[in-house]
Amino acid sequence: MYTKDNIFAKNQRINSFQLSKLHTFEVAARHNSFSLAAEELSMTPSAISHRINKLEEELGIILFVRSHRKITLTEEGERIYIALNKTLNELNQEVMDVKSGDISGELTIYSRPSFAQCWLVPRIYSFKKQYPSIELNILTGNENINFQGYGIDAAIYFDEQIPQKLWYKELMEESIIPVCTQEYADQLNLIERPENLKYTTLLHDNQAWDYNSHHGEWTLWANENGIPNIDDIPSISFDRSDLAVTAAMNNAGIAMGRLSLVKKRLVTGELITPFVGTQLQCAQKYYVVRASHNPSQKLALFLSWLINEVEQQ
Known part of the structure; x- marks a missing residue:
C-alpha cells in the first residue's frame, strides 16, 4: 500500500497538518466508529475516512481494520491511540494547572471529626476538581490546635469561644x-x-x-x-x-x-x-481559623471555595 516516498521517516517530526488528523483519529478510535466521530466533529463520515486514510499514508501505518459497517484498531493503531490519549490527558492537566495559576503542593486542613465526616468530605470532590494540583490533607480532632510547628494551614472549629490573636471567619x-x-x-x-x-x-x-x-x-x-x-x-x-x-x-x-x-x-x-x-x-457556631492574616494562594483558594459551599447549601 505504501511506497518508500510516502512512509513516515524514522526521525521526522509530526507536523501541524498531521496533528489535526491525529485528533480525528483519536475521536474515531475512542468511538470505534467513523459515523460517531463525524457527529462529534461536525463532519461527514466520508470526510473522517478520508482524513484517516491520509494519516495512514503519511505515517506509513495501518491504523484501522475496516469491515462492513465496523472498524477496529490494528495492534499498531492501538499503540498510537494509547500514546495519543496519554499525551492529551497530560496536556489537559497542564492547561488546568496554568488556568489555576499553576498552584500546587500540600494544603493541610484540621477539622472537627463530625463536620469532616458529614459535611466537608462529601463536598471535597468539587474542590479537587477545580484545583487538581493541590494535594489536600484532612486531619481531625476535638482539641484546639497550636498552629506553630504542626504544618496546619487552617482549622474548622465548632465552638462559642472566639479565638484570640488568630484570623477567623464564621461559617454557619x-x-x-x-x-x-x-x-x-x-x-x-x-x-x-x-x-x-x-x-x-x-x-x-x-x-x-x-x-x-x-x-x-x-x-x-x-x-x-x-x-x-x-x-x-x-x-x-x-x-x-x-x-x-x-x-x-x-x-x-x-x-x-x-x-x-x-x-x-x-x-x-x-x-x-x-x-x-x-x-x-x-450558642456554638462553625468557624474557620488560620494563624496568618495573609494566607497562601492555596489557602485563599480553599477558603473561598469553603465559603462558597456554605452559601450554596
Whole structure:
C-alpha cells in the first residue's frame, strides 16, 4: 500500500497538518466508529475516512481494520491511540494547572471529626476538581490546635469561644434536634410525644463543646422544651456527634442531631425528627481559623471555595 516516498521517516517530526488528523483519529478510535466521530466533529463520515486514510499514508501505518459497517484498531493503531490519549490527558492537566495559576503542593486542613465526616468530605470532590494540583490533607480532632510547628494551614472549629490573636471567619450557625429512625419512633410511640423519651436510650456527643460536656446538648434542648428529668433516662455517649447519629440509624436509641450534619439523612428518610418544631439554635457556631492574616494562594483558594459551599447549601 505504501511506497518508500510516502512512509513516515524514522526521525521526522509530526507536523501541524498531521496533528489535526491525529485528533480525528483519536475521536474515531475512542468511538470505534467513523459515523460517531463525524457527529462529534461536525463532519461527514466520508470526510473522517478520508482524513484517516491520509494519516495512514503519511505515517506509513495501518491504523484501522475496516469491515462492513465496523472498524477496529490494528495492534499498531492501538499503540498510537494509547500514546495519543496519554499525551492529551497530560496536556489537559497542564492547561488546568496554568488556568489555576499553576498552584500546587500540600494544603493541610484540621477539622472537627463530625463536620469532616458529614459535611466537608462529601463536598471535597468539587474542590479537587477545580484545583487538581493541590494535594489536600484532612486531619481531625476535638482539641484546639497550636498552629506553630504542626504544618496546619487552617482549622474548622465548632465552638462559642472566639479565638484570640488568630484570623477567623464564621461559617454557619447550628441547631440541634432529636433524630431517630421511623421504626424506633413507631416502636416507642415517640411521634409528637416527647414525654415518651423516658422509654428511650439517649445518644449524644459528650465532647460537644468541651471534653466533659456529658449530655449537655440534651439538657439544653430539654430545658428549652419543658421536658423534666432528662438525667434519669439511660444514655450512650460518644466523642463525636456523627457516631451518635450512626447509632441512631441502627436503632440503638435517639440521638441529638446537629441539623446541618443530619439534613441529608432527614431528606432521604433514613432518619426522622419525631418532635417537629422543637429545634434549638446552638450558642456554638462553625468557624474557620488560620494563624496568618495573609494566607497562601492555596489557602485563599480553599477558603473561598469553603465559603462558597456554605452559601450554596
